[in-house]
Amino acid sequence: MKRALIAACLLLAPCTAARAERLIVSVSNHRVTVTPNYSGEELVLFGSVEKDAATPADRTAYDLVVTVMGPRADMVTRRKERTFGIWINTDYRQFLQVPTYLALFANRPFDAITSPEVARRQQIGLNNVLLTQRVSGDFGDVVPNDVFRSAFIRLRTQHGLYREDGAAVTFLTPTLFRTGIPLPGEVPIGTYQVEIKLFANGALVTKTETAFEIVKVGFEQFVATSARQNGFGYGLVTATMALLTGWLASIVFRKD
Amino acid sequence: MQLYLPVADIPVNILLVLAMGAAVGFVSGMFGIGGGFLMTPLLIFIGIAPAVAVASVASHIAASSFSGAISYWRRRAIDPALATVLLTGGVTGTALGVWTFTQLRALGQLDLMIALSYVMLLSAVGGLMFWEGLRAMMRTRSGAIPPRRTHYWIHALPLKMRFKRSKIYLSVIPIVVVGLVIGFIGAIMGIGGAFILVPVMIYMLRVPTSTVIGTSMILTLVTMLFATMLHAVTNHLVDAVLALILMIGGVTGAQFGARAGQKIRGEQLRLLLGFLILCVGIRFAIELVIRPEDLFTIRETGVSG
Numbered sequence: 372m373k374r375a376l377i378a379a380c381l382l383l384a385p386c387t388a389a390r391a392e393r394l395i396v397s398v399s400n401h402r403v404t405v406t407p408n409y410s411g412e413e414l415v416l417f418g419s420v421e422k423d424a425a426t427p428a429d430r431t432a433y434d435l436v437v438t439v440m441g442p443r444a445d446m447v448t449r450r451k452e453r454t455f456g457i458w459i460n461t462d463y464r465q466f467l468q469v470p471t472y473l474a475l476f477a478n479r480p481f482d483a484i485t486s487p488e489v490a491r492r493q494q495i496g497l498n499n500v501l502l503t504q505r506v507s508g509d510f511g512d513v514v515p516n517d518v519f520r521s522a523f524i525r526l527r528t529q530h531g532l533y534r535e536d537g538a539a540v541t542f543l544t545p546t547l548f549r550t551g552i553p554l555p556g557e558v559p560i561g562t563y564q565v566e567i568k569l570f571a572n573g574a575l576v577t578k579t580e581t582a583f584e585i586v587k588v589g590f591e592q593f594v595a596t597s598a599r600q601n602g603f604g605y606g607l608v609t610a611t612m613a614l615l616t617g618w619l620a621s622i623v624f625r626k627d
Numbered sequence: 628m629q630l631y632l633p634v635a636d637i638p639v640n641i642l643l644v645l646a647m648g649a650a651v652g653f654v655s656g657m658f659g660i661g662g663g664f665l666m667t668p669l670l671i672f673i674g675i676a677p678a679v680a681v682a683s684v685a686s687h688i689a690a691s692s693f694s695g696a697i698s699y700w701r702r703r704a705i706d707p708a709l710a711t712v713l714l715t716g717g718v719t720g721t722a723l724g725v726w727t728f729t730q731l732r733a734l735g736q737l738d739l740m741i742a743l744s745y746v747m748l749l750s751a752v753g754g755l756m757f758w759e760g761l762r763a764m765m766r767t768r769s770g771a772i773p774p775r776r777t778h779y780w781i782h783a784l785p786l787k788m789r790f791k792r793s794k795i796y797l798s799v800i801p802i803v804v805v806g807l808v809i810g811f812i813g814a815i816m817g818i819g820g821a822f823i824l825v826p827v828m829i830y831m832l833r834v835p836t837s838t839v840i841g842t843s844m845i846l847t848l849v850t851m852l853f854a855t856m857l858h859a860v861t862n863h864l865v866d867a868v869l870a871l872i873l874m875i876g877g878v879t880g881a882q883f884g885a886r887a888g889q890k891i892r893g894e895q896l897r898l899l900l901g902f903l904i905l906c907v908g909i910r911f912a913i914e915l916v917i918r919p920e921d922l923f924t925i926r927e928t929g930v931s932g
Contacts, residue, residue: 409629410631446925447923448924449735450923451923456916507801525923526923527925528919556638594867598867605859605895606855606856612867612870613851614875615695617696618693620691620881620882
């Protein structure tokens with residue numbers, strides 16, 4: 372008992388010394404299952420700001436930025452150009468290990484929360500999130516108004532996979548907050564990281580992380596994994612299914 | 628009613644897909660074709676990735692051609708020898724087609740190639756059929772007898788073989804080539820190819836109408852089964868759930884289509900089919916020529932973690 376208490380004190384000591392606030396958060400569902408009738412869902416993130424003795428008394432207004440990142444993947448963005456009268460893919464850019472789902476939520480517009488410099492460092496807003504590209508053998512992000520980068524974000528946004536909303540986080544009391552995390556129908560499967568950053572007077576006060584996962588279960592899971600991992604058996608089953616359906620139809624609809 | 632497709636990774640309305648399967652099945656039963664050239668574009672239109680559409684439609688065509696082939700087999704309307712020779716070409720062509728499909732996908736030009744082949748093939752075949760149907764209708768109206776050429780350069784080729792059930796004596800070279808071409812374009816475009824194969828067999832190879840449809844169905848069946856297998860093994864793009872819904876809708880629709888088809892005269896049927904094929908071709912052409920709504924596209928190249 373005593374030892375545990377000391378250990379707890381040791382663990383908490385550096386935190387409490389450095390930061391005056393603590394964030395406690397929870398997601399409504401840590402395991403979202405994709406079932407046959409799945410067509411999108413909305414998770415809810417709840418949390419509260421815990422103050423302690425070290426909190427400056429004049430600190431009352433907080434700002435909160437929630438970043439949700441889906442599993443990472445390599446993607447290619449291609450641009451069509453008119454060649455010989457028809458539109459064909461010509462130029463392309465590779466995006467390396469970028470999040471397949473990305474949502475940025477705050478309680479007020481991002482530029483009102485903090486300075487552009489802090490926003491860039493903390494990757495606040497879709498324009499400031501790091502999206503690594505391969506540019507002729509080199510790796511790095513480009514300026515926010517790069518055509519491929521903005522097209523990439525625009526297309527992901529159209530599919531509901533990238534989003535930013537400067538009004539999605541609501542403070543129910545000065546310290547209690549909630550936000551919805553909308554997940555579209557074509558949501559990528561995998562682990563999602565949620566990062567919650569607390570700002571006061573434009574400066575980062577503290578941050579915390581949580582996670583949830585999206586999994587296919589039962590039949591969906593079975594079909595998807597066998598298609599990927601056991602292509603031969605899967606093809607064989609599909610082919611047999613085709614033959615069986617055709618055979619059944621010829622019996623059911625036999626005219627004589 | 629929403630249903631989540633496990634491989635295509637999108638939710639679709641099950642009734643919509645079922646209705647699409649039935650509608651295409653109706654058309655395919657009416658004209659005695661697989662209907663892949665209608666099914667694949669429709670699937671692309673409702674938002675399924677072209678690659679997944681092509682791969683999944685292959686198994687759907689296999690199902691409908693198998694149910695057709697069974698009834699033709701019972702009526703002894705299939706020439707086994709001719710089917711075997713066609714298949715040697717067909718299987719090779721399919722393997723080449725799937726390999727090309729994989730290469731094009733890696734280059735990012737698959738969607739363009741699918742669209743381009745649709746435009747060229749469908750407008751050519753559709754235009755020819757439409758024209759031929761019109762001429763045949765005018766001929767029957769004026770009562771003239773169509774001129775019939777008795778000898779072709781094809782009949783001068785070596786390696787001749789006797790096909791008993793079809794009662795023809797023909798070189799195997801053009802038959803293998805036809806099988807090869809049909810297998811190749813079938814694997815790339817997600818079509819069975821019956822709408823090209825049947826006219827070619829009748830007009831160029833002089834296969835009698837009694838065995839032509841049944842035999843072409845065997846080619847379609849085997850190449851499409853083979854294509855399903857290859858697409859599943861190499862590209863992992865076959866959506867079995869989507870395929871099953873399409874099959875159920877397709878085989879049901881085909882029965883009603885076949886009955887409707889018997890009530891329409893041959894030339895009118897060909898005219899109608901030619902028109903339909905031409906329309907799909909033009910639809911693809913328009914898409915290529917007009918400025919796309921969005922010049923940019925995204926594709927995932929590899930998932931990790």
